[in-house]
Amino acid sequence: MAVRLGEIRLRRYPLGPGMILVWVLAALGMGVAVYRWIYGLGATTNLSDGRPWGLWISFDMMSGIGLAAGAFTVAAVVYIFNLKKFYPIVRATILTGFISYTLAALTLMVDLSQPQRIWHLIIYWNIHSPLFEIGWCVMLYLTVLALEFSPVLFDALNWKVPLKIIRAITIPLIIAGVTLSTMHQSTLGTMLTILPDKIHPLFYSRLFPLYFYLTAIAAGLAMTVFESFHSSRTYGYPFEIKMLSKLVKGIPWVLGIYFVIRLAELFITGKYLYLLQGGAPAVMFIIEMVGGVLVPILYFSDPNTRNDVHGITWGAFFTMGGLILNRVNAALIFMDGSFYLPSWQELAVTVGLTCLGLIMFDAAVRFLPMFPEPTPKAVKRL
Amino acid sequence: MPISRRDFLKVTGAGLGALALPAAPVSASTTEIATDATASMLYDSTICVGCRACQVACKRRAGLPPDVDPSGLYEMPHDLDSKTWTIIKLYKDQNSDSFVKNQCMHCIHPACVSVCPVGALEKLESGPVIYHRERCIGCRYCMAACPFSVPKTEWEKPLPFIQKCDFCADLQANGEQPKCSEACPTGALIYGTRKAMLDIARGRLVGEGNYVQHIYGETEAGGTSMVYISDLDFTKLGFPEQSDVSLPDITWPYMQGTLGVIGVMVTLSTAIYLRTHRKDKNGNNGNNGSNGNNQPPKGKEA
Incomplete structure (x- = not known):
């Protein structure tokens, strides 16, 4: 389909004030990252002996990987559950996953005290460590995602043979992706289970692995709504509301199970007493559970809001915000330690990496056949 | 906070047992036998006079630089940090005062060893928890996971390592005792097997003196090599209210x-x-x- 390639090359780059800002912020973030590598964490962050993990771990790593769960969920829905009607969003979702994991790896390179030794994960093993498992899963899953995404590239370059090879192993790749994701999404929760006395009881749970897995699935699906919203707003692709509204129908189920188990745990263990005590933990818990769980359930259960562009987008924002709040509450705000607010350098790297992700996504949308059948409408608007 | 987290976690543990994957309970008898012979130290805060000989001996043997004030004179460090593996602190209120020594507790079941993704921390059978800096990638999971917040890092350096007490593992391997206990002039800090230390501690608790009837470290976090007795509440001395759960047993299942x-x-x-x-x-x-x-x-x- 040489014609398609030609059409795609023509796609206008959305160069406006917004996009210029994105480029500037990305450049600033990269600059600060280089500065941090030269002068160290002490000179650039507000981290301290009493607060060894800050914004980069709780937000960029834990939330970023959680939000990238759409890649394995949608891949499973399409290829394992054989619900082909969702095929049009597969490529964009897998790309988002690939970018998110790349960003998580980059964040790790900024956050590690000895980033040049990240390869030590390969040669020094400690099977007791949740982080060891996460490290391996992320390495392998990045490879899987790259392979899952490679057909788009081969398609654009019109390389027939590699395309054939990848197509032949698609299903094993998808199954590997689902398995690796299940492992590390839940293990991110396991990572925090070893802190029973440091994380506030309202946010600590032995069921972290289950909670992290369920919320990642919900937020990953919500992320696909956000991607479509972005693609339609920026590139004039049609907002696939009918398809997306069917996809997000799953979210109330997943979040519903999560909500019930978490509340049940609260009462079975007697932790609800902390709610009655009030204070910041109780308030944040209620905000997290209502704003990040109940509100999305309501948004996506009601066909009226679900089939409305604003309704579905807001629902997605609440779901994603709920996951971020959950991770930040457990791994930062309500984890014992010294007072901490991120430094401007930490914020600059976080914002910069997010902008870098946007740039990568937009480059792919511009140069690659991201949406398998470019509709005549979309082509016309270029 | 009317509910203490320590009491609370006991309830949580019991309630969750049926609900979640429970941490495999460590059979007390096997732990006792395995740990009786490991190296241990007993610190009795009622005997310590705060001379800080241990602190100085530690810096000398570990080659840690002293803290200095702007004019270059030596100064007391304020807390454990990358240049201070052990420190003597003073608690004081209107009615009472007491010194307390901080250093790595050398847990029987160390969380740091279990969480380190590259195995840079190792629990020796003889007792010490030691650090292999050549493996460390600097994820700082050990710092986050340590219930006593002992591992510290060299924030000011571009490529920081972890710093913490190694229980003078090299000296112990040669049959010597750690420099801090060797330096202690009053016997507030003594060195021996864990069984011996616990026996002495129990003996003192039932003897004279106004001891709090608790040996800190006997069961905390599943037991530690460093054990403490005091006539003041341990929370006043800065010890965390630590549940008795062996932390690695939570994640291992x-x-x-x-x-x-x-x-x-x-x-x-x-x-x-x-x-x-x-x-x-x-x-x-x-x-x-x-x-x-x-x-x-x-x-x-x-």
Whole structure:
């Protein structure tokens, strides 16, 4: 389909004030990252002996990987559950996953005290460590995602043979992706289970692995709504509301199970007493559970809001915000330690990496056949 | 806070036992036998006079630079940090005062050793928890996971390592005792096997003196090599209210479950794949996804 390639090359780059800002912020973030590598964490962050993990771990790593769960969920829905009607969003979702994991790896390179030794994960093993498992899963899953995404590239370059090879192993790749994701999404929760006395009881749970897995699935699906919203707003692709509204129908189920188990745990263990005590933990818990769980359930259960562009987008924002709040509450705000607010350098790297992700996504949308059948409408608007 | 977290966690542990994967309870008898002979130190805060000979001896033997004030004179460090492996602190209120020594507790079941992804921390059978800096990638998980917040890092350096007390493992291997206990002039800090230290501690608790009837470190976090007795409440001396759970025992069952997760997810995905694609072969419109109407598009398999 040489014609398609030609059409795609023509796609206008959305160069406006917004996009210029994105480029500037990305450049600033990269600059600060280089500065941090030269002068160290002490000179650039507000981290301290009493607060060894800050914004980069709780937000960029834990939330970023959680939000990238759409890649394995949608891949499973399409290829394992054989619900082909969702095929049009597969490529964009897998790309988002690939970018998110790349960003998580980059964040790790900024956050590690000895980033040049990240390869030590390969040669020094400690099977007791949740982080060891996460490290391996992320390495392998990045490879899987790259392979899952490679057909788009081969398609654009019109390389027939590699395309054939990848197509032949698609299903094993998808199954590997689902398995690796299940492992590390839940293990991110396991990572925090070893802190029973440091994380506030309202946010600590032995069921972290289950909670992290369920919320990642919900937020990953919500992320696909956000991607479509972005693609339609920026590139004039049609907002696939009918398809997306069917996809997000799953979210109330997943979040519903999560909500019930978490509340049940609260009462079975007697932790609800902390709610009655009030204070910041109780308030944040209620905000997290209502704003990040109940509100999305309501948004996506009601066909009226679900089939409305604003309704579905807001629902997605609440779901994603709920996951971020959950991770930040457990791994930062309500984890014992010294007072901490991120430094401007930490914020600059976080914002910069997010902008870098946007740039990568937009480059792919511009140069690659991201949406398998470019509709005549979309082509016309270029 | 009316509810103490320590009391609370006991309730939580009991309640969750049925609900979650429970941490395998460590049988007390096996732990006792395994740990009786390990190296240990007893610190009795009622004897310590705060001379800080231990602190100086530690810096000298570990080659740690002294803290200096702006004019270059030596100054007291304020807390454990990358240049201070042990420190003597003073607690004081209107009625009472007491010194207390901080250093790595050398847990029987160290969280730091269990969480380190590259195995840079190691629990020696003889007792010490030691650090292999050549392996460290600097994730700082040990710092976050340590219930006593002991591992510190060299924030001011571009490529920082972890710093913490190594219990003079090299000296112990030569049959010597750690420099801090060797330097102690009053006997507030003594060195021996864990059984001997606990026996002495128990003896003092029932003898004269106004001791709090608790040996800190006997059961905290599953037991530590450093054990403490005092006539003041341990929270006043800065010790955390630590549950008795052996922390690595919380995560290990989940890690062991990984193989199960792999098995279940691969089997389940394959089974669902085979089932949803069976219709294709019968020519039963499996290709266009219209068969999906009877299945809600959930992303959740397990």
